[in-house]
Amino acid sequence: MMRLQDALEQVRRRWPGEMRGEFGSRKDALEYEMESPSAEVPELCGWLFKEAGYNFATLIPEERESGWELRYVFYGDRNQGVLHVLVRQPIDNRTFLSLIGHVHAADWNEREAEDLFGLSFEGHPRLGDFVLHDDHWPEAIAPMQRSVDGRQPLPHQQREGVWQPLLVLDAPGAFAMPIGPIYSGVAESALFLLETTGEDVVRAVPRLFYKYRGIEKIAEGRSVQDALLLAERANGTCAFAHGFAYCRAAEAICGAAVPDRARMLRLLLAELERLRHHAGAIREICESTSLAVATSQASIPEEELLSLSCSFAGHRYLFGLNTIGGLTRDFESAACLDVAAGAADILRRLDKLEEELRYSSSFLDRLEQVGMVSNDDARTFGLVGPIARASGVARDLRRLQPYSGYERMEFAVPCEQEGDGYARLRILFAEARQSLRIIQQAVARLPGGPVCQRNLEMKSGAALGWTEAPRGAAFHWLRVGQDGMVQRCRLASPSLNNWNGFHLAAEGFAFQDFPIIMASFGLSVAENDR
C-alpha cells in the first residue's frame, strides 16, 4: 500500500491539476480533492485503483450553476485517506470519458449517471435501459436534471417487450428463462434472466430498479432533517447505518461536534443493527437450503434481536434515532447493560447454530464450492462488505477510515479466502461475534453528558459521510444550499456495488443452486434501486 503523501506526490507529477487538501473540514479523516482535465481522468483513476491500492467508492454527478461536476471518490487504507477526483465541464458538454477500461467497478455508476442525468460516457459498451426501464419511460427523460420537477409525474409510456438483452448462448436446446419481478414467497421485486442449456446457468442477467423510488431526486428541496427520513428508508433493514452516514455528511457541513456519549451510543446501535442483519441473512441462507429446523432455529435469534432493539430503542429497525448532531434520545445505563446482556445471550444461540450447521453435511454440500467469487474478481468489480471479505478482500471502513470512535475499539475484521457460499456464511457468524464485542466495549466505556449538540445551525456546503453498513461501505454525499435545503443527495450503497458482481457467483452453477447463491449474497434490492 502506497502512503498518502507518496500517492499525492506521484499524482502531482504525472497529472498536474489542481489539488485541494483537507477538503471537507473533517477532523477525523484525511480527505483530498483533485481537479483533473476530462481527458486525464480515466488514466488517473485507473492508476489509483490498480496501482496505488485505492478502492472505488462511488461516482457523484452534480449539475451545478457553473456546469457539470463529476466526482469519482476513492478510499484507501487508514493512512491513505479519501480522494475525490473532480472533473468539470460546461453544461452543454455532456460527454465524459468512461472509466470502464480502467476502473471496472465504476461500470454501474456510469450507467446510472447516463440514465438519470442524460450524460454519455464514451467507451462504455452497455448504456441505455438501466434505472429507467425503456418499456415505461421515453428515452429523452433525465429526471435528475435540475430543470425537472421531481414532485410532478413525468410522461410515460407502456410498451411490452422492449427489454431484450443480447443472448449469448448459441447451442442446441439453449433457452433464456426470465424469473420475476414477482417470483417467490417473501422476496423483493427484481427480474433475472437466466440463460441455460438445461442444467447449468450459463449466464445470469439481473434486471433491477423495479423499486426505483427516485430517492436522490425527491430529497432535493427538502429540509436536511426531512431528507434524513429518506436516507433511513432507502434500505429499512440497514436504516441506522444509512442514517448515520447521512448525518455524518450533514455534521461535516455545519461543523457539528457530536458529543462523546452520542458517538459511543451510535456505535452500540450500529452494531446492534449489524448483529440483527446478520442473523436475518443467516436465516435466509438456511431457508434457501430448505433445512426446516435450521430455518426456525435461525429465525429465533432474528426475532429476538428485533424485539430487543424495540424494547431498547423504541423501534424494531432503529428508525428515528439519528439526528444531525447526535441522537434524538438518551438511554438509561441499566437499559444499555440489558441490551449488551441480551445480545450476548442471543449470540450464544447463534454460536450453537453455527456448530450444528457445521456438522450437517447435507447443508454444507449445498454451500461449499457454490457461487464462487475469486479474489481478483472481487477486487475488479469493487465488491464490498461481507461478500468481499469472504473472497479475501479484508476491507472494512470501520478499520480503513474509522469514524465516531471505531479507532479506539478492539475488534477483528474476519476474512476468508474461498469465496463460496459457505465462506460467506462463516463471515456472517464471525462478524456477529465482533459486533457483540463492540457493543460490550461501548457499554463499558459509555461517557456521560448530552446526546445531541444543541442549537445547531445548518450551513450551506457539501460533504461526504460514510459508514460500514451491514452489507458493506455506504457513502452519502450531501450538498445544502443557502436556504438550508438539500440541493443534492447522493446515496451510494453497498448493494449497488455488489449486484454489479452478482453474476460472477451465479454463472456456471446448477439451476437449483440459484436461490442459495442469491441468499448467500444477501443483497438488498431496495438499497440498490433507491
Place this chain on the structure above:
Amino acid sequence: MRGWVFTGLKTGIKSTRYPEEEEKRPGVSPGLPIAGGNSLGLVDICPTNALLASNGQVALEYGRCVHCFRCARAAKSAPLDWSSGYEWADLSAKAGETAVEFGQNGFGRSLHVLVVDAGDCGACLSEIAQLNGPYYNMHRLGIFITPTPRFADVLLVVGPVTEHMREPLRKAYAAMPTPKRVVAIGVCALSGGVFVPSFASGSGVADVLPVDVVVPGCPPPPLAVLHGLLVAVGRKPPSRMFVSQRPVEERTPVL
C-alpha cells in the same frame, strides 16, 4: 439429521398465543402515537402531515405516520402519548360491498397469501418474513404464503407502488381467482409515506387496486400484519382507527 430433530424438540414452543390471547412479550410492537391533547404546535413538526388540528385537538391520520418519533420527543410542546398495541388493521374506506363482515368467514379453513413488493424499503417485507418463524408461526392458523397468484386468496402489498411495479402488480391481481382480498401493508402502501410526491412512485395501492384492508405502521410489526390478514377474512374485528379518515382528494400535499 437426528441432531436437528432433537434441537427442534429441545427448543420447545415459542409461538405467540395471539389471536386467542394478547401477546405481552416486550418489543413486539413500536406502538403508534395517540391522538388528543391540544399541543397544536406538534402539527407543524410532523414531516408527513399525519398530525392535524381538528376542533382545537390534535388529530391523527394513521395512514401517514412514519414512526419518526418527532411528536413523541418534541422538546417544546407536550409530546404525544404512544400506544403499545398492534391490532391496527382496519377496513379501507372504499372496501364497499366486497368486505367480509366480522364472524362471517368468506374463505375455507386455509388461506393462501401472495406477497407483492411494490417498492418497500425492506422493513415491511422483513416483518412479513418473521410470520413464518417460530415466534409467530402463522401456519398454525392455516395461513400460508404462496409464490403464485393462481392459488392466492389474499394479496398482501407493501411499498408505495413504484412506476415500474404498477403493471406487474395489476397483472398479479388479475391472475388471482375470485373471491380475493387486497391488504395494503405499511404507510407507503397506504399513502406513499415519505416517498411522495414523486415522479417515480404513486401514493399507495389504492391508486391501482381496490383495497379491502389497511394496516398502518412504518413498518407494521408482524402481529399487525397478522391482524390485517385475520380482518381480511373476518376472523378478527377491525380496529376502526380509520373511521375519521378523510378522502384522498382532501389531503394536503406533503411538504
